Amino acid sequence: MKSAPKLAQCPEDSGAEVAFAGRSNAGKSSAINRLTGNSKMAKTSKTPGRTQLINFFSVDEHDGMRLVDLPGYGFAKVPLKVKQEWERNLEYYLQHRQSLRGLVLLMDIRHPLTDFDTTMINWAHEAGMPVRILLTKADKLKRGPAMSTLLSVRKALDPYGALVEAQLFSATRGDGLEDLQEQLDVWLLTRFEDEDEITPAE
Template sequence: MSLFRHAVFEISVASPAGLPFSNAPEVAFAGRSNAGKSSAINTLAGHTRLAYVSKTPGRTQLINLFRLKNGAALVDLPGYGYAEVPAAVRRQWQGLLEHYLTQRENLAGLVLIMDARRPFTDLDRQMIAWFASTGKPIHCLLTKSDKLTNQEQIKVLRAAKAEAASLTGDISLQLFSSLKKKGIEEVEKVVGGWLSSEDQAPVSDPVTPFPGKGAGG
C-alpha cells in the first residue's frame, strides 16, 4: 500500500507557530526554487494538483501541511534561493525554514529536492548543515533525471554520492523523475523507515538509470 497516496491538504501557515500541535511524525520536503519539489510531492501522492506547481520560481511562500492516511504528515516548505525575490523576503524564508527544521520536535526527517543537473548548490549544503545538527536523516531526491542520458545519470549519481559522503549528516540519495514516475518506491521505503518504530533498514542504491534522453524513452 502506497505511503503517500490519498494525502489530503490540512493547513497553510506563514510561520511554524501556526502549525497545529501534534505528536504524529512529520516529514519535511525542502528544496531550491524550481528544483521540482511540488511536482515530486504530487507524483508521490498520485495527485496532479495536491501541491501547487508554479511556473514562477519562489511563488510558494507558506508552509503547507498534508496529512497522510497513516496519521503522519508531509510538510511542504517554501522553496529557497530564488534571486529575484526581495532580500527581506529571502531572509524571512530563511528564518522560517531554519526554525522549523531545527525546532520541530516531531519532525522525523528531511527530503531534500535537488535538480539532478545542478545538485548540492551552496544553499543545499547550508540546508544540510542546518538539519544535520538535529541528528535526523536526510534523503536527497535528484529530480528531473529524465532530462539526463543513462551515462549522465550514472555520472551524476556517483558524484552526488561522493559529495554526500563528504558532508556531515545521515544522508542518502537517489535519482527521481516526476515525468517518468520513477523512484517512488525508493522514497516510500526510506520515509517508511523513518515513520516506523523500528530502526530503518538500509536502502539499496539505485543501480539502473532511469530512461532519459538518448536512452530510448
C-alpha cells in the same frame, strides 16, 4: 490540512511528519504530486517561488502522519528580507520540530549541491535529522551522465555519513518513486522509542 506563514501557526507538534524542501525550480511540487498520485495536491507553477507558506498535508489523520511542503528558495523573486525570514524559519523548523522524522531535499540533477542546499544539509545534520536527497528531473539526462552525477553527489556527501543519502528521481517517469516510498514508510510508520534510533533505509 493547513498553510502556515510562520512556525508559530503550524499544527500541533505531535505525530510524525516528513518535510520536502528545495530550490524554487527543483520540481518539489511535482514530486509531491507524483508521490501522492494527486496532480492537484501541491500547486505547481511556471513561476519559481510560488510556495511561500509551510503547507501541511495529512497522510493519516488518525495517526497524525503528515507531509510538509516547505517554502522554495533560490530563484524566488521576493525581497531579500522575505528570503532571510524564510531561512530563519527553515533552520528553526529543522532543528526544533519534534515530530519531524526526516527531510527530503530536492535538487535539479543538472544543478546539484548549491550553497543553500549544503546549508540545508548542515542544518539537518546538526540536528541529527536524516536526509534523502532527490536528484530530480533525471529524465533530462541520459542514463550514463545521470549515474555519474549521482556518484559524484554521493562522494561529496561522504562526510555526513549514513544520515544523508541520495537517489535519482523523475516525477515525469516515476523513476525512484518506489525507493522514496520505502524511505517514507521507515520515517512515518516506524515508531521510535528513542530519537537516536532513527536511521535511513538501507
